[in-house]
Amino acid sequence: MTTAVEPRRQREFRFDRADFDFIASLVRQRTGIVLADNKQDMVYGRLTRRLRALNMNSFTDYCALVASPAGQDELIAFTNALTTNLTSFFREGHHYDHLRDEVLPRLAARAASQGRRLRIWSAGSSSGEEAYSAAMILLAALPDAGRWDARILGTDIDSSMVAHATAGLYDAERAARIPDDLRRFIEAVPGRPDKVRMAAALRRMVSFKRLNLLGRWPVKGPFDVIFCRNVAIYFDKPTQARLYTRLGEVLAPGGTLYIGHSEHLGGAGGRFVAHGRTTYSRA
Ligand SMILES: C[S@@+](CC[C@H](N)C(=O)[O-])C[C@H]1O[C@@H](n2cnc3c(N)ncnc32)[C@H](O)[C@@H]1O
CATH class of the missing domain: 3.40.50.150 (Vaccinia Virus protein VP39)
Structure with a gap:
């Protein structure tokens, strides 16, 4: 799932350090995947689609959802969005x-x-x-x-x-x-x-x-x-x-x-x- 990096100044949603830290910590705890600081644009790009699908207008609300009992289903979509799935037939032949x-x-x-x-x-x-x-x-x-x-x-x-x-x-x-x-x-x-x-x-x-x-x-x-x-x-x-x-x-x-x-x-x-x-x- 590769997404073009959206330049910060054109961002549709506010996405600050606290949002990134929360998301990085949740994904690490659930999957083991470590998101380094340079992955902020990637995270923004991938999760923006989730915000739109849910008709949400802030990352703060999205983070509150995935942290709550009501967000259990969304956690699956959250995880799916943040995995990197690159593969091919006969890779490393x-x-x-x-x-x-x-x-x-x-x-x-x-x-x-x-x-x-x-x-x-x-x-x-x-x-x-x-x-x-x-x-x-x-x-x-x-x-x-x-x-x-x-x-x-x-x-x-x-x-x-x-x-x-x-x-x-x-x-x-x-x-x-x-x-x-x-x-x-x-x-x-x-x-x-x-x-x-x-x-x-x-x-x-x-x-x-x-x-x-x-x-x-x-x-x-x-x-x-x-x-x-x-x-x-x-x-x-x-x-x-x-x-x-x-x-x-x-x-x-x-x-x-x-x-x-x-x-x-x-x-x-x-x-x-x-x-x-x-x-x-x-x-
Ligand atoms: C880059 S792909 C590699 C696919 C294939 N093994 C290859 O080499 O072409 C990495 C895969 O690992 C999965 N993955 C990441 N964390 C995982 C975890 N904690 N448990 C199971 N699968 C995980 C991702 O969802 C992704 O599909």
């Missing part, structure tokens, strides 16, 4: 190569003795491209995947992103990043040349739900693979370390964790073994 070339052959080799169970978690899945990209790799690499108990879970705190991901409908332009040999996993949408849909075989394997990584995790691990990329980058260091520690606890022995290109395991690093660029397994 080296992780998908690693999944195809290293992880899946190992899981296939052990299937005879340990069963054909496979669990992948896309934690902070945004609009779902990460989970569907993994599903395409999986279906292409394991021709008998239909006979596996294979599930891919995508979770995100942003309910509008969970709905988008569940629908599995994308702009055709965005799907141009899907490699030619995997395009059999996308379908045309009748009457909508600008859209593509994820094929039924993918949608059967992938599911999405709303989950706050800071809260309880009602998920069924252990996971053979976890993608948690470009999510912790918005958190402070102690929150990052807590998150990676918890991810290590739901990762299967020998399981793989992929993190984003500018992320670091920090204080949780001792729990993992590095396998090349931003790729780890449980120590």
